[in-house]
Amino acid sequence: MVKSDFLELRPEGLYCPYGKFYIDPQVGVKDAVVSHAHADHAVAGNINVYCTAFTQSVMQLRYKKQSAQSFNVVSFFEKFELNGIEITFYPAGHILGSAMILLEHEGIKYLYTGDYKLQPDETCEQLVVPQANVLITESTFANPNTKHPSADEEIKKLNTIDSNILLGVYGLGKAQRITALINQYCPEKTVHVHYSIYPIHQLYKQFGRDLGKYELYNRKSLKQAVTNQVYLVPPMTFRSYRGARGVAKVFASGWDDLQRGNDLSLYISDHVDWDDILTTVDKVQPNQVWTLHGDGKQLQAYFKNKLEVVIL
Template sequence: MILDDFIVPGPAGLYCVYGDFYLDPKIPVKHAVISHAHGDHAISGNQDVYCTKPTSLFMLHRYKKFAASEFHIKEYGESFNLKSVKISFISAGHMAGSAQVVMEYLGVRYIYSGDYKLQTDPTSEPIQFMEADVFITETTFADPDTRHPDAETEITNLSKITSNIMLGAYALGKSQRIVRLISDHCPEKRILVHHSIMPFMKIYEQLGISLGKYEVYDRKVMKNNHSGMVYIVPPMVYRSYIKAINVVRVFASGWKHLNNNRELSLCISDHVDWNDIITAIEQVKPKEVWTNHGSGTELKAHFNEKLVVKLLN
């Protein structure tokens, strides 16, 4: 029997009372099961953190000694127990080390998706599917009007620009994917990476993930070359260089408003769009869908009474 209170939202995040742990807690807790290393899912200060190796490495770089009191590193498919709840990780395809959390209790399987994507991405493990009774899915882009274009096709838009490009991208996950995409599909471009992104690049390569050819940003190089350069910067730097001259400004995102009023749109998302959410639900074959991180109202209306859809947020 599905327990309606197996996962309950609260000020600290999604809590499982039967295992006494939180999924991607919002404030420091004793037992934290972390899906991936983005800052809105992996905060500092938790005591016991259960996650994949890449997630621990990214957290250790970002938070240093405050990353966790102790990490419990788990491989995909490796099971462990917190109280009476059996837990394992399967790949979410969102970024390196990202995981869906599989939880089994009293013969019922619950899967928490974290953030996930179905698009191919050589900088991330491909998504895995497993059937479950309850699928707790992110709904960041759960709108029938949202369709994310093919990332490989989208990145070739950069080849249409001869002048230098300042490309804004999130430092972890998105930047590494963008570098690999440019290397693979716009080989004529010379890629410069902001120094704050470089440690994450090195961790990716430490994990055996090839990112292609790139170099750390050098002001003289950018100044002396007026075409063919792509300078990748994190969001804060991108916003601070609002008056940068002699460059085309581009921001890589699935959010339409971040691509508005840009000289070039680069719609590349690391989240599922509407069609991919529907595909994931078809693969998981749940009896119930619980929604998180966004609005689930469109999904609820779509399935009507054919499938139970419960909104957790």
């Protein structure tokens, strides 16, 4: 029987009272099961962290000695036990090392998706979706009007711009995906990487992911070459350069508000859209769907009288 209190939202984050651990806590806790290394899911100051090897490496890169007192590195599909709860990681397809977390207790399976995507992405592990009794899904873009276009077709838009491009990206996951896509579909472009993003590119290389050609940003070389140079920068840097002249401004995101005021829209998202969520529900075949990280009301309305949808 599904336990409605198997997971509960606390100020510290999502808590499993039956296993006495947190999933993607927002502050340091004793036992943290971490789905992936984005800062809104992986924080410093935990005592024990359970995660994939790549997630550990990013946390240690960013947080140094404060990352955790101990790491328990878990491979995909490897089952382990934490305080009586059986846990298995499955590739989430969001960024490298990102995991869906399958929790098993008293014969019931609860699948926490974390952030995930169905679109193909050669820079990370391809999504694998197990079946479960309860699907706990992110609902960032859970709106029937939201449909993410093909990333392959979106990136080709850059070929319509000859001038240099200031391209805003999130430094972990998106920047590496964009680098690989530019190398594949925009061969005339040269990729320059912001100094804060470059170490993550190097980590991807260490973990066997070939992103293609790129170089650490050099202000002089970018000024000397006035065409076909793409400068990948984090959001804060992108905003600070809004007044820069002689470059086209582009931001890679699924959010409409991040496209406004730019010279070109680039709708490339690392999250599921509405159709992807419905596809995931069909694959998981759950008895219940619980929603997180967004608005689950549209899913509640869609599945009314068909499937119970609970908004956590």
